[in-house]
Amino acid sequence: MTSHFDYHDRTLCADHTPLTAIAEQFGTPCFVYSADALSESFASYANAFAGQDHLVCFALKANSNLSIIRHFARLGAGFDIVSGGELQRVLAAGGDAGRVVFSGVGKSEAEMRLALEAGVLCFNVESVNELERLNQVAGAMGRRAPVSLRVNPDVDAKTHPYISTGLKDNKFGIAYAEARAVYRRAAALANLDVVGIDCHIGSQLTDLTPLLDALDRLLLLVDQLAEDGITLHHLDIGGGVGIRYRDETPPDLNRYAQAVREKLAGRKLKVLMEPGRSLVGNAGVLLTRVEYLKLGETKHFAIVDAAMNDLMRPSLYDAWHDIVPVSQTDGPAQLVDVVGPVCESSDFLGKDRQLAVEEGALLAVLSAGAYGSTMSSNYNTRARAAEVLVENGQPRLIRERDSFAQMVANELNLLEPR
Ligand SMILES: Cc1ncc(COP(=O)(O)O)c(C=O)c1O
Numbered sequence: 222m223t224s225h226f227d228y229h230d231r232t233l234c235a236d237h238t239p240l241t242a243i244a245e246q247f248g249t250p251c252f253v254y255s256a257d258a259l260s261e262s263f264a265s266y267a268n269a270f271a272g273q274d275h276l277v278c279f280a281l282k283a284n285s286n287l288s289i290i291r292h293f294a295r296l297g298a299g300f301d302i303v304s305g306g307e308l309q310r311v312l313a314a315g316g317d318a319g320r321v322v323f324s325g326v327g328k329s330e331a332e333m334r335l336a337l338e339a340g341v342l343c344f345n346v347e348s349v350n351e352l353e354r355l356n357q358v359a360g361a362m363g364r365r366a367p368v369s370l371r372v373n374p375d376v377d378a379k380t381h382p383y384i385s386t387g388l389k390d391n392k393f394g395i396a397y398a399e400a401r402a403v404y405r406r407a408a409a410l411a412n413l414d415v416v417g418i419d420c421h422i423g424s425q426l427t428d429l430t431p432l433l434d435a436l437d438r439l440l441l442l443v444d445q446l447a448e449d450g451i452t453l454h455h456l457d458i459g460g461g462v463g464i465r466y467r468d469e470t471p472p473d474l475n476r477y478a479q480a481v482r483e484k485l486a487g488r489k490l491k492v493l494m495e496p497g498r499s500l501v502g503n504a505g506v507l508l509t510r511v512e513y514l515k516l517g518e519t520k521h522f523a524i525v526d527a528a529m530n531d532l533m534r535p536s537l538y539d540a541w542h543d544i545v546p547v548s549q550t551d552g553p554a555q556l557v558d559v560v561g562p563v564c565e566s567s568d569f570l571g572k573d574r575q576l577a578v579e580e581g582a583l584l585a586v587l588s589a590g591a592y593g594s595t596m597s598s599n600y601n602t603r604a605r606a607a608e609v610l611v612e613n614g615q616p617r618l619i620r621e622r623d624s625f626a627q628m629v630a631n632e633l634n635l636l637e638p639r
């Protein structure tokens with residue numbers, strides 16, 4: 222529970238707006254976000270890094286709803302994108318392309334053209350082949366491409382193996398041992414401007430040590446590059462700061478910023494960062510209603526109207542999300558698996574939870590603001606959930622639930638005549 226999602230008169234509220242009223246108005250399942258929580262998490266970065274030349278680039282993959290992008294753009298954020306689609310979202314929401322860094326291992330030529338056209342701040346390049354392709358695409362357009370190399374510092378981020386990205390055997394980044402040579406190659410290419418260096422070692426990190434170790438390794442490289450006559454203007458420390466899902470202790474941002482400040486003292490390097498989860502994760506919940514209570518032979522199930530297609534994290538990473546009743550009752554708690562209607566045994570939101578539940582009751586799956594809606598799908602031809610933003614005490618629909626007509630429309634006119 223956070224101060225933004227808390228009980229008032231035994232009803233869970235989003236900034237004092239009862240989730241019962243939101244469910245009534247918008248239906249379930251639906252994601253509910255708190256605008257104040259978004260502002261607060263952004264402010265905690267801004268305050269921690271105040272006094273240092275920096276840019277917080279919100280990693281869109283965590284939550285790319287246009288209203289959330291716009292909210293962060295108004296607060297002065299930049300954006301970290303990984304596809305042409307994400308760039309379109311930033312532009313549609315009124316974000317500034319000049320504050321966008323473009324990450325990702327597989328940028329297509331079309332995506333490069335789109336980003337050069339828009340004028341992004343930087344391409345975070347992840348391989349020599351990408352470098353050559355970008356040089357060629359920029360040349361053909363008569364443009365120069367600003368580049369940073371994503372260096373793989375080979376540090377163990379000590380997180381779930383699926384979300385660790387900074388080890389030698391991960392597909393991400395340019396091997397540390399090769400980075401200096403690749404920079405020389407980049408500097409020699411006619412249509413590129415070498416402007417920065419970046420890394421991102423993994424997600425949901427609760428320990429600052431690997432982040433700071435990675436920074437040390439990058440700074441060593443920055444010095445070697447200076448000897449080669451390559452001067453960088455920014456250093457992008459990536460994202461990865463973890464949040465509390467259950468009982469984790471997230472890293473202290475002030476300590477992180479202080480350590481970064483000390484390590485960069487005396488250098489003319491702007492700091493960029495790419496937080497996703499830590500900006501939005503605890504600013505959202507997934508609201509769902511219990512359809513059935515099913516007493517199995519060995520287990521009891523609360524079958525709810527949200528499923529793995531709405532929130533994949535439990536199925537995919539065995540991730541824990543707290544699940545709480547929206548209305549507190551005095552009924553007896555029982556041990557249940559909270560599962561969805563999807564036809565997969567891995568379709569669960571939580572296992573072995575002590576909950577006082579009854580059919581028709583509302584539940585809130587907490588910490589669902591990051592990698593919830595963005596990873597959702599239409600599996601089982603289920604409509605992707607609506608999204609609602611609570612701002613100034615008012616809930617506002619920011620994404621409509623898919624309609625079934627929408628879902629079949631793309632294929633309907635391609636049907637062979639009967
Ligand atoms: C390159 C890059 N930047 C930023 C992020 C955002 O990470 P997080 O949500 O953990 O802050 C990711 C995802 O892990 C990423 O791959």
Ligand SMILES: N[C@@H](CCCC[NH3+])C(=O)O
Pocket residue numbers: 282384424425534591592
């Ligand atoms: N999608 C993951 C994190 C991966 C971040 C992307 N590099 C999650 O839900 O935790």
